Amino acid sequence: MYNNMGPQPGMPMHQGIPQPGMPMHPAIPQPSPFGNPFSGPGSGLIRSGLGAYGEKIFGSSSEYVQSNISRYFSDPQYYFQVNDQYVRNKLKIVLFPFLHRGHWTRISEPVGGRLSYKPPIYDINAPDLYIPLMAFGTYVVLAGLSLGLYGKFSPEALNWLFVKGMVGWFLQVMLLKISLLSLGSGEAPLLDIVAYAGYTFTGLCLAVLGKIIWGYSYYVLIPWTCLCTGVFLVKTMKPVLFAEARSYDSSRHHYLLIFVALAQFPLLIWLGNISVNWLF
Amino acid sequence: MTKDFAVPPVVFPTGGSSGGANVQQRRFSAIPFQQPPPQSSSQIPFLSFNMGSAAASSATTAGPFGGTIASSSSFGGGGGGSPSFEDEEPLLDELGIHPDQIWKKTRSILNPFRINQTVHKDSDLSGPIFLYLALCLFQLLAGKIQFGVILGWIVVSSIFLYVVFNMLAGRNGNLNLHTCTSLVGYCLLPVVVLSAVSLFVPQGAGPVKYVLAGVFVLWSTRACSTLVVSLADGGEEHRGLIAYACFLIYTLFSLLVIF
Numbered sequence: 001m002y003n004n005m006g007p008q009p010g011m012p013m014h015q016g017i018p019q020p021g022m023p024m025h026p027a028i029p030q031p032s033p034f035g036n037p038f039s040g041p042g043s044g045l046i047r048s049g050l051g052a053y054g055e056k057i058f059g060s061s062s063e064y065v066q067s068n069i070s071r072y073f074s075d076p077q078y079y080f081q082v083n084d085q086y087v088r089n090k091l092k093i094v095l096f097p098f099l100h101r102g103h104w105t106r107i108s109e110p111v112g113g114r115l116s117y118k119p120p121i122y123d124i125n126a127p128d129l130y131i132p133l134m135a136f137g138t139y140v141v142l143a144g145l146s147l148g149l150y151g152k153f154s155p156e157a158l159n160w161l162f163v164k165g166m167v168g169w170f171l172q173v174m175l176l177k178i179s180l181l182s183l184g185s186g187e188a189p190l191l192d193i194v195a196y197a198g199y200t201f202t203g204l205c206l207a208v209l210g211k212i213i214w215g216y217s218y219y220v221l222i223p224w225t226c227l228c229t230g231v232f233l234v235k236t237m238k239p240v241l242f243a244e245a246r247s248y249d250s251s252r253h254h255y256l257l258i259f260v261a262l263a264q265f266p267l268l269i270w271l272g273n274i275s276v277n278w279l280f
Numbered sequence: 281m282t283k284d285f286a287v288p289p290v291v292f293p294t295g296g297s298s299g300g301a302n303v304q305q306r307r308f309s310a311i312p313f314q315q316p317p318p319q320s321s322s323q324i325p326f327l328s329f330n331m332g333s334a335a336a337s338s339a340t341t342a343g344p345f346g347g348t349i350a351s352s353s354s355f356g357g358g359g360g361g362s363p364s365f366e367d368e369e370p371l372l373d374e375l376g377i378h379p380d381q382i383w384k385k386t387r388s389i390l391n392p393f394r395i396n397q398t399v400h401k402d403s404d405l406s407g408p409i410f411l412y413l414a415l416c417l418f419q420l421l422a423g424k425i426q427f428g429v430i431l432g433w434i435v436v437s438s439i440f441l442y443v444v445f446n447m448l449a450g451r452n453g454n455l456n457l458h459t460c461t462s463l464v465g466y467c468l469l470p471v472v473v474l475s476a477v478s479l480f481v482p483q484g485a486g487p488v489k490y491v492l493a494g495v496f497v498l499w500s501t502r503a504c505s506t507l508v509v510s511l512a513d514g515g516e517e518h519r520g521l522i523a524y525a526c527f528l529i530y531t532l533f534s535l536l537v538i539f
């Protein structure tokens with residue numbers, strides 16, 4: 001349904017495959033280009049720092065440390081392979097999840113014996129970190145703007161808003177992580193969960209923007225945002241939960257998913273209530 | 281009855297201009313600190329005191345005011361030895377501040393429609409420091425003391441832009457932090473102009489301030505994203521995404537100015 005690549009002349013990886021829309025089976029297994037966190041920008045620092053640490057502890061082999069780090073903190077480069085079309089389509093999905101007609105599972109490809117997911121450009125359901133980061137920044141800026149319109153702006157207040165946003169993001173990550181842990185092994189990569197949690201800031205920005213433009217629209221936009229975020233998180237976590245669960249206990253799964261959706265309401269109302277006193 | 285002093289009285293050497301009867305040359309003893317070797321003219325010439333030759337060289341330039349000014353200038357000017365004062369580099373060059381380059385770069389941003397990118401190829405941080413001080417000055421005139429806040433925000437936002445650009449550009453992204461900070465600093469110029477202009481906007485005109493701020497922020501964003509994309513590899517297909525990051529940064533600064 002979402003063709004993020006568009007016509008791409010001379011892409012070396014697509015010579016044998018027709019235009020990738022939402023292919024069920026890739027005809028040629030493509031090598032995941034940025035799967036290794038130890039190449040690319042910043043890799044020198046990671047490699048030298050961790051390599052030295054690993055050598056110190058484990059003698060000659062630093063692969064043990066490297067593999068552990070990449071298990072817990074997967075390659076951040078993967079989450080930034082985005083383009084304009086992906087961003088637009090993903091925003092449409094996050095803000096209006098009811099209208100998404102396609103499926104919600106991520107496309108996986110076998111790479112070197114392990115199963116890995118396609119990067120966000122090729123798969124609309126893959127999480128990315130660009131949108132959450134920008135949404136968080138937009139939230140802080142818009143919250144500062146709304147504070148200023150009520151005459152209460154000061155740089156310290158903006159710092160407290162930043163802290164509030166970080167705490168909200170952290171709480172959301174905890175919510176998702178705990179629901180994963182209580183069901184299965186919680187093996188999903190941490191950055192995936194951080195990305196999913198960060199998508200709530202897009203709806204929140206919409207609500208704050210509505211509050212700036214016309215005060216009463218806020219009371220319509222906040223329930224709408226909570227609902228949309230709840231639906232989006234449920235639909236994204238469902239395949240993750242069912243993949244990670246050891247035992248198939250359907251009612252517990254569903255209760256947890258409903259709990260995740262309902263917990264959005266107090267969280268987003270707290271985050272959307274912008275005042276100088278950051279705690280409430 | 282004259283006492284015998286342990287220290288002989290100071291007599292200022294007047295060279296050949298006057299031969300006094302009771303001229304007692306003060307003997308300049310060895311200087312207790314280390315003298316740099318005379319052939320190292322690249323060392324800091326300031327400390328290369330050499331009293332004897334200093335007195336001799338300054339005595340030739342001294343006029344009737346003779347010794348006083350000459351000896352004090354030999355103390356203050358340093359470089360009495362082989363690295364003389366005239367051979368030093370100009371202060372600005374030594375500090376790495378090139379005013380003509382700063383002016384060229386600043387002028388290239390002043391035109392919002394056509395930005396000359398070649399002049400920004402070598403990055404420097406002294407222009408951004410001037411612009412930062414100018415912004416702080418205008419904020420001070422508006423009654424807000426925000427020196428630390430603005431500096432902290434410049435640092436944080438340049439790190440933010442650095443991370444976003446390099447992550448988006450992938451393997452061939454080669455923006456380095458120095459260039460990034462330099463560009464963020466130079467493109468702060470429209471915000472500086474905004475803060476100067478908003479000093480004159482009357483108090484009650486809310487929407488005018490917002491529209492004005494919007495125009496200047498867009499100018500800043502356009503300048504910054506064009507420069508960043510043209511100066512570092514890998515950013516061409518992500519122009520819009522990078523431009524949005526720059527937009528966020530400069531909106532933040534404009535919030536400081538208008539509220």
